[in-house]
Amino acid sequence: MTSTPGSHSPTLKGWILRDGVITVSLSITFVTLHMWQTGSPGWLSALPVLIVGFIGIYALCYIYHEWGHYLGARLAQVNMPLAPYKGILLGYFDNSSNSREAFLSMSWGGVIGYSSVTAICVVLHLNIDSLMTAAMLVGGLAFLVQSLSVDLPQIIRVRRGGNHANVNADGTQPALILKRTWQSWLVLGVLVFAWNL
Numbered sequence: 001m002t003s004t005p006g007s008h009s010p011t012l013k014g015w016i017l018r019d020g021v022i023t024v025s026l027s028i029t030f031v032t033l034h035m036w037q038t039g040s041p042g043w044l045s046a047l048p049v050l051i052v053g054f055i056g057i058y059a060l061c062y063i064y065h066e067w068g069h070y071l072g073a074r075l076a077q078v079n080m081p082l083a084p085y086k087g088i089l090l091g092y093f094d095n096s097s098n099s100r101e102a103f104l105s106m107s108w109g110g111v112i113g114y115s116s117v118t119a120i121c122v123v124l125h126l127n128i129d130s131l132m133t134a135a136m137l138v139g140g141l142a143f144l145v146q147s148l149s150v151d152l153p154q155i156i157r158v159r160r161g162g163n164h165a166n167v168n169a170d171g172t173q174p175a176l177i178l179k180r181t182w183q184s185w186l187v188l189g190v191l192v193f194a195w196n197l
Helices: 012-039 043-075 100-127 131-159 164-171 174-195
Strands: none
Touching: 012 043, 012 131, 043 100, 043 131, 100 131, 100 164, 131 164, 131 174
């Protein structure tokens, strides 16, 4: 979340429209594939359901993770310049000019954002037990455990007095994120397997 704004002049309304269109498009796709798979069960319909369900929800978790960051920062009265529409990053949080309290608010906002999407997947799967909702649930849980394994250590270190700029720089190293991703996904995979025994 610490980059330099580009030359574009995106608006909040534009971001709401862009992410709203993505959300509605994915929702229609989920429902359409669910209906196809229910009416024509088999591997030909199951495969796109599994792929789109997992990747689509993972993408929505990422989108609302960014919205959570933005709203958390705004709640702390931080001015976050908006990023260009072409990427995932919604806004730019400047660690050097913002307080640790603002960093924590921004960080918790991101956690609440993706946790909310995963909670919706849990409720959907409890009410509609289908291959699509199962794929969405696993996609949401995959994002949740991966992101918590990255976010929580940073939040804890900053709450204990760590310098938020340094903690954020250390915690967002690609090698560390990759390591925590496969570790958290391994644990999730074991739990999903054990649950279905």
